Amino acid sequence: xxxxxxxxxxxxxxxxxxxxxxxxxxxxxxxxxxxxxxxxxxxxxxxxxxxxxxxxxxxxxxxxxxxxxxxxxxxxxxxxxxxxxxxxxxxxxxxxxxxxxxxxxxxxxxxxxxxxxxxxxxxxxxxxxxxxxxxxxxxxxxxxxxxxxxxxxxxxxxxxxxxxxxxxxxxxxxxxxxxxxxxxxxxxxxxxxxxxxxxxxxxxxxxxxxxxxxxxxxxxxxxxxxxxxxxxxxxxxxxxxxxxxxxxxxxxxxxxxxxxxxxxxxxxxxxxxxxxxxxxxxxxxxxxxxxxxxxxxxxxxxxxxxxxxxxxxxxxxxxxxxxxxxxxxxxxxxxxxxxxxxxxxxxxxxxxxxxxxxxxxxxxxxxxxxxxxxxxxxxx
Amino acid sequence: xxxxxxxxxxxxxxxxxxxxxxxxxxxxxxxxxxxxxxxxxxxxxxxxxxxxxxxxxxxxxxxxxxxxxxxxxxxxxxxxxxxxxxxxxxxxxxxxxxxxxxxxxxxxxxxxxxxxxxxxxxxxxxxxxxxxxxxxxxxxxxxxxxxxxxxxxxxxxxxxxxxxxxxxxxxxxxxxxxxxxxxxxxxxxxxxxxxxxxxxxxxxxxxxxxxxxxxxxxxxxxxxxxxxxxxxxxxxxxxxxxxxxxxxxxxxxxxxxxxxxxxxxxxxxxxxxxxxxxxxxxxxxxxxxxxxxxxxxxxxxxxxxxxxxxxxxxxxxxxxxxxxxxxxxxxxxxxxxxxxxxxxxxxxxxxxxxxxxxxxxxxxxxxxxxxxxxxxxxxxxxxxxxxxxxxxxxxxxxxxxxxxxxxxxxxxxxxxxxxxxxxxxxxxxxxxxxxxxxxxxxxxxxxxxxxxxxxxxxxxxxxxxxxxxxxxxxxxxxxxxxxxxxxxxxxxxx
Numbered sequence: 073x074x075x076x077x078x079x080x081x082x083x084x085x086x087x088x089x090x091x092x093x094x095x096x097x098x099x100x101x102x103x104x105x106x107x108x109x110x111x112x113x114x115x116x117x118x119x120x121x122x123x124x125x126x127x128x129x130x131x132x133x134x135x136x137x138x139x140x141x142x143x144x145x146x147x148x149x150x151x152x153x154x155x156x157x158x159x160x161x162x163x164x165x166x167x168x169x170x171x172x173x174x175x176x177x178x179x180x181x182x183x184x185x186x187x188x189x190x191x192x193x194x195x196x197x198x199x200x201x202x203x204x205x206x207x208x209x210x211x212x213x214x215x216x217x218x219x220x221x222x223x224x225x226x227x228x229x230x231x232x233x234x235x236x237x238x239x240x241x242x243x244x245x246x247x248x249x250x251x252x253x254x255x256x257x258x259x260x261x262x263x264x265x266x267x268x269x270x271x272x273x274x275x276x277x278x279x280x281x282x283x284x285x286x287x288x289x290x291x292x293x294x295x296x297x298x299x300x301x302x303x304x305x306x307x308x309x310x311x312x313x314x315x316x317x318x319x320x321x322x323x324x325x326x327x328x329x330x331x332x333x334x335x336x337x338x339x340x341x342x343x344x345x346x347x348x349x350x351x352x353x354x355x356x357x358x359x360x361x362x363x364x365x366x367x368x369x370x371x372x373x374x375x376x377x378x379x380x381x382x383x384x385x386x387x388x389x390x391x392x393x394x395x396x397x398x399x400x401x402x403x404x405x406x407x408x409x410x411x412x413x414x415x416x417x418x419x420x421x422x423x424x425x426x427x428x429x430x431x432x433x434x435x436x437x438x439x440x441x442x443x444x445x446x447x448x449x450x451x452x
Numbered sequence: 453x454x455x456x457x458x459x460x461x462x463x464x465x466x467x468x469x470x471x472x473x474x475x476x477x478x479x480x481x482x483x484x485x486x487x488x489x490x491x492x493x494x495x496x497x498x499x500x501x502x503x504x505x506x507x508x509x510x511x512x513x514x515x516x517x518x519x520x521x522x523x524x525x526x527x528x529x530x531x532x533x534x535x536x537x538x539x540x541x542x543x544x545x546x547x548x549x550x551x552x553x554x555x556x557x558x559x560x561x562x563x564x565x566x567x568x569x570x571x572x573x574x575x576x577x578x579x580x581x582x583x584x585x586x587x588x589x590x591x592x593x594x595x596x597x598x599x600x601x602x603x604x605x606x607x608x609x610x611x612x613x614x615x616x617x618x619x620x621x622x623x624x625x626x627x628x629x630x631x632x633x634x635x636x637x638x639x640x641x642x643x644x645x646x647x648x649x650x651x652x653x654x655x656x657x658x659x660x661x662x663x664x665x666x667x668x669x670x671x672x673x674x675x676x677x678x679x680x681x682x683x684x685x686x687x688x689x690x691x692x693x694x695x696x697x698x699x700x701x702x703x704x705x706x707x708x709x710x711x712x713x714x715x716x717x718x719x720x721x722x723x724x725x726x727x728x729x730x731x732x733x734x735x736x737x738x739x740x741x742x743x744x745x746x747x748x749x750x751x752x753x754x755x756x757x758x759x760x761x762x763x764x765x766x767x768x769x770x771x772x773x774x775x776x777x778x779x780x781x782x783x784x785x786x787x788x789x790x791x792x793x794x795x796x797x798x799x800x801x802x803x804x805x806x807x808x809x810x811x812x813x814x815x816x817x818x819x820x821x822x823x824x825x826x827x828x829x830x831x832x833x834x835x836x837x838x839x840x841x842x843x844x845x846x847x848x849x850x851x852x853x854x855x856x857x858x859x860x861x862x863x864x865x866x867x868x869x870x871x872x873x874x875x876x877x878x879x880x881x882x883x884x885x886x887x888x889x890x891x892x893x894x895x896x897x898x899x900x901x902x903x904x905x906x907x908x909x910x911x912x913x914x915x916x917x918x919x920x921x922x923x924x925x926x927x928x929x930x931x932x933x934x935x936x937x938x939x940x941x942x943x944x945x946x
Binding site: 154155156159179208209212213215216225227229231235237238239240241242243244245246249253257268269270272291294295296298299316317318319322323324361364365382383402403404405419420421422426427429430432435437439448449 | 623706
């Protein structure tokens, strides 16, 4: 190391291996992989399905599963973190807020800004659902930051895929395949993530715009060299967040203009956590993903446009067919994100050949069909 | 004297060519050894093999027809783009069809508003950025071979380049793929939105080395060209100090667009070749590119210079203008051919390691170089920890190629031992297939094979590449016993 530079470099795996498996350490680190593997082994032999959960904060997402509960929330702790490597390896059950706090101490962050949807959210749940927050169109999605995973496979074996380095093309990309697979392909034990330095400065600007104009301007900005880190529209106000070096943010502010709101941080948090008043009320909530520059969709209901136009939230009582057709017409798909009855089709139906391939992939990873069957699609 | 296999090969060739002649235009089928010669290898020319036939279709229906015939006769299919790959991924199968996608060379659509380009797999990487340039957009991944390499090959290998530290690999920069399965189903994954329902098969296909399907169309993301990009060159009298400076820059919260290192041997060769103005007395140089908006680049350059100074750089230079910027990069981009002038042959490795292990690994490679008696030049993506040691050898000297390969194999095993990987961006292909046994235990390899079977139950797509059979690993393990432990103890030995 060069003189004058010192980076904390801690690998706690050795320290933790001395902790007996049945007593969680005071800091919360605990290796529970042996017991989890045993549960999978039993399920593999009996063929009885497992209902895999983390902290339960995203239990509402996807179709209901009936099976023996298996929670990864007891398998927790940071395995390795060296800030100068920009890589964090963490057990699946580690609380998301703990992960974020450890990173924040080193001025780093999970750049995909995962939603928590509850105090109990774990990093495993963030990866298994693959959900990303407002920064996603500009920084990348959860899957873009996954470097490697350790899984309990459908053969009840503990296997690592990918790695802890930035570039790795050895073997098929199982790590990204299981990201967003809702636990249907294996039990996530550990994940290695690329992390990023926190930008020194964030600045939020607000402009009043009509819908068509808001969509247009979001996409014009995205075509220019600007330090964007968020862009959403509530039907009247267009919020844009700039992040980066102070000089960059100041220059970008001059270029695009707008007022600075008082409570900027809370606004982005409320958006990410779906705590804005838009998200309340009894109507089903749809997530409509489309080509970002798509014009306003025709489906009646309340709309909120995020991700610079690419992710649109819809509160509507319109039928699923109408919502899905409209999303597909704009190159995208629709998910019934929250609703009273999620036992039907939650995710957008796949073309028959593609669905057949999904079943073959599922069978390759989980031949006994024990991992969260039906959580994503019926018969998967 | 024609052997039994030879006779059966010509018999298969005859039946295959008769079947294909009915389905393809005459110019889309090569059967003659001399015509097929250009296809006998890719960028890894140490491995050569003539296929039974070369097919050059130019419609999706023609590809489907070729696949149907291959399926009927149980004949392997190896897809090939521009043939610039460095791991032998497109090495033909002697009993199979080489399927060239070179004629799929059209940019189908550039969507300015959604910032995407829909292209065929044979389009050259650089051609996409050139086509998007009038809109102020570009395609970010830039492998050194970008003038020649095809986007289809980039997807197959998950290609990187000097800018992937900030902008990611191919997998981060594509949005949709359309491919044909061996069974002839046309499947689209991804889409016009930023994500798609179901499993992330887009990621699974990327880097799958032609083993899962034949890619026929790709939608890539286009990014706005940064307002300004500027490169800083720093010289060091000790390669370990240069390695530490890499970690220090990242540790200071800076993510450069590119952060490259060249050791003394490489930088002197490059200087001789393109006169980039490199300090030839240095033990190593770093090239650090900052990009973004004008003001930000100015601020970051000051920070980087400060870090470099504190890390003991002996000289620091910032490119003053476009010309100097281009020249400094020209030296880096020409480093491989420049090193190629130092010896009749070189062998390029591609391991990735945690950045913090750079000084230690470089030192060990240096020692191996002495032990094998082969010089090695280091040119690499230091910011990503992606090494490209170039082993110099002379293929005309008896056994020197084998020696170079053994040296290379040891480097890759060292990368795995320090927590890295055997390939950062070139792919496994045929070249690193034995080292896969070192990196992955049997259950992981079995999982890869199960995924392969999900796409290609008969194993006809690029067989024998990327993922070794367990038997192959057992044979390889018999030669490489680490610490007295036999890998794959559960397998029978030959």
